[in-house]
Amino acid sequence: MPQTLSVAIITLNEEANLGRTLASVQFADEVIVLDSGSTDRTLEIARSFKNTKVFSEEWKGFASQKNSAIEKCTGTWVLSLDADEELSVELQTEIRVLLLGEPRADAYMLRRRNLFLNRWMRHGGYYPDAKLRLFRHHSANFAPGTRFTERPVHETIAFEGKLDTLHHDLIHHAYPTIESYIEHMDRYSTLGAQIVTQKGTTSRSWLAFYWNIVAVPGFTFVWNYFFRGGILDGREGLLLHLYHSTYTSWKYSKAWQTTRKG
Structure with a gap:
């Protein structure tokens, strides 16, 4: 056929x-x-x-x-x-x-x-x-x-x-530009926050809040940039991994924002 x-x-x-x-x-x-x-x-x-x-x-x-x-x-x-x-x-x-x-x-x-x-x-x-x-x-x-x-x-x-x-x-x-990356990550973090909210992992406690919004993005950057070799991709690699960790923080921040009271 x-x-x-x-x-x-x-x-x-x-x-x-x-x-x-x-x-x-x-x-x-x-x-x-x-x-x-x-x-x-x-x-x-x-x-x-x-x-x-x-x-x-x-x-x-x-x-x-x-x-x-x-x-x-x-x-x-x-x-x-x-x-x-x-x-x-x-x-x-x-x-x-x-x-x-x-x-x-x-x-x-x-x-x-x-x-x-x-x-x-x-x-x-x-x-x-x-x-x-x-x-x-x-x-x-x-x-x-x-x-x-x-x-x-x-x-x-x-x-x-x-x-x-x-x-x-x-x-x-x-x-192709930093502006395009930031625009996409702003939009994608909003959509990602919807998934987090649906799963019920919205950082209600102080520990979860700190872990998801500060610790996880920090660990993600260190792991990918240093241990997985992102440092070898020059200045562009530094910016990408730095901004990706920021995206992770935005995602959990937006999920928390949708469910916070007061």
Whole structure:
């Protein structure tokens, strides 16, 4: 049976990224772009690429939006990408060769190369940042319409079956500026606080408050920056790990704020 590939991407004001992403998947049989109200050139850019089908839906949350894009795919395989990601040339070739044969696994992890201020973060736990992104469509290992688990942020694919990892990199143009990082972490920490609140771990006692808001961020920085080698990534590595620990503090602070009395 011929192996066809669909690519699923969700967008909102991604004119700075989308062209690069779409250029890296031109070998795919179909590209689904699901937009949620872009006011920049995102839709114009999407429609300028061949084999791209553009849809618009109101924002439903990361997981629901991605699942909706996947359901619109018609290929035997689906590659789910964020709009700020691109396939390296080597990964493009690897996927093409894989689908020319009969893949032995039902899903594949992709090694993700994270960039911060346009520098590859090779250490500190940021590489290889493997993500499950390539999978057989309509596999029995997935419940229909629920490939990404429902949570406010950091959604993942729920999968049970034969899994393998590809050798080459998915490039994540995550945070080209400090401003973009701070904006994302402010938004993500708010969403992360919702998860913390749902779990009931909102730092009600003084000990829990200090532990979550001061100690955990401090330990996280020391562990990742010194013991996991983040110090080897230069000034960019220092800033990334410092700001990531701040994000952790923000997350628990916001969770505490939503439940405090008086």
